[in-house]
Amino acid sequence: MKILVVNLFGKIAIDAGTRKVIIGLTLNQDELTFGELKKAVAKELPKIAPMIPYCYLAIDRQIEVRDNRYKIKPGAEITLIGQTAGG
Amino acid sequence: MIRQPEGALIQVEVHSGPLKKSEYKAPKGVGAKLIFTGIVRPDENEKPISALRYEMILPLANIQLGRLASEIAKKHGLKSVAVQHSEGIVPVGKPSFRLVLSATHRKNLFAAMQEFINEMKRFVAIAKHPIYIKPRLP
Numbered sequence: 001m002k003i004l005v006v007n008l009f010g011k012i013a014i015d016a017g018t019r020k021v022i023i024g025l026t027l028n029q030d031e032l033t034f035g036e037l038k039k040a041v042a043k044e045l046p047k048i049a050p051m052i053p054y055c056y057l058a059i060d061r062q063i064e065v066r067d068n069r070y071k072i073k074p075g076a077e078i079t080l081i082g083q084t085a086g087g
Numbered sequence: 088m089i090r091q092p093e094g095a096l097i098q099v100e101v102h103s104g105p106l107k108k109s110e111y112k113a114p115k116g117v118g119a120k121l122i123f124t125g126i127v128r129p130d131e132n133e134k135p136i137s138a139l140r141y142e143m144i145l146p147l148a149n150i151q152l153g154r155l156a157s158e159i160a161k162k163h164g165l166k167s168v169a170v171q172h173s174e175g176i177v178p179v180g181k182p183s184f185r186l187v188l189s190a191t192h193r194k195n196l197f198a199a200m201q202e203f204i205n206e207m208k209r210f211v212a213i214a215k216h217p218i219y220i221k222p223r224l225p
Contacts (some may be wrong), residue, residue, distance in 0.1 A: 009144060010214045049127075058147050058212060079144060086141075086148075086172060086213030087125045087184045087204055 001025070002074050004032060006041060008048075014084030016048045025074070035068030041080060048082070055082050057071065095160035096167040099152045100145065101174050107180035111169045119193035123200055125184035127177050131217035138178045144212035145174075151211045156204060163199035165190045170203075174214065 002025040013019045023040045025032060032040070034057055042049035057065040058079040059072070072078060096114055106124075113120045127139050155169040166189045173183040184204060188196050207213075 009142075009212065013214075047155055053199050056210070061144050062146050062150065064147060064151065081144070081212050084213055085209065085215045086207045086211050 002029065004037070004072065004074055004078065006037065007077070007079040009079050010082040010084050012048045012051050012080065015051070015082075016045045017063070018045075021045055024056075031071045031073050033068060034065055034070040034072060036041070037072060037078075037080075038068070051082050052080075056078050094123045095142075095157070095165050097147055097153060097160065097167075098169040099148070099156060100169075100171045101145065101147060101149060101188040104173060105177045106171050106173055109169075109185055109187065111133045111187050113164050113189035117166045117189040118191050118216055120187065120189040121193070121198055121200055123173070123184075123186045124147055124182050125207045126182050127179050129179045131219075134217070135220045136179060136217045137217045137220050138176050139183065140216040140218060141166070141172070141174050142176050142216065143172070147213060148212045150168065152207070154187070155211065159199050159206075160205045163190070163195040163202075165195070165199060165212070176218070187222070190198050 004023045006021045006023060008016055008019050008021065021041055021044050038052045042052045058081055059065055060077050106224040130136060138188050152170050156170055169187040171185040186200060188199055191197055
């Protein structure tokens, strides 16, 4: 079974009580869209589900993704970013 | 430091620990310079703290700060935007964030300052973790 390790960052990590969540892909799935990833994380961590629609994604710590149609390939370092707090 | 097509100078720096004194000089010919310094407060969520630990996703946070600085400079007609942010542990009373804006006239600087800080807090990949002071047992 292919898996995606999703790092959690910001308030969602605190509220979820974890900094990582593992999402399993189905046998025929080689990639996941950002929209599908958000649904999967919300299902895995219902505590933070209300915050998930407002999150964006960092790919390999340098690309910012907000488009739900973006296709995530296994192997990329992915971080789901919730409420931030700079300053 | 990057000079934007419109002529504004953009500078973004991430420092480990508290910020040192700023040596940033505004470009020649500006008529106004505005400096904001964020300092770690002694409490978070109404509980006493000893420090804040800042966590950033790098280089993304750097890219986002640079993009935001460019957008704000363009929108408000600024001559320069310099931003410094701490990563790691910053004790109470020490500076963790500095924003220096300059323009020909002062008019747009205050709105630009507010907008930059609000936007940074809203989306830039920076998290802060309070280090609480444990209450002493009687």
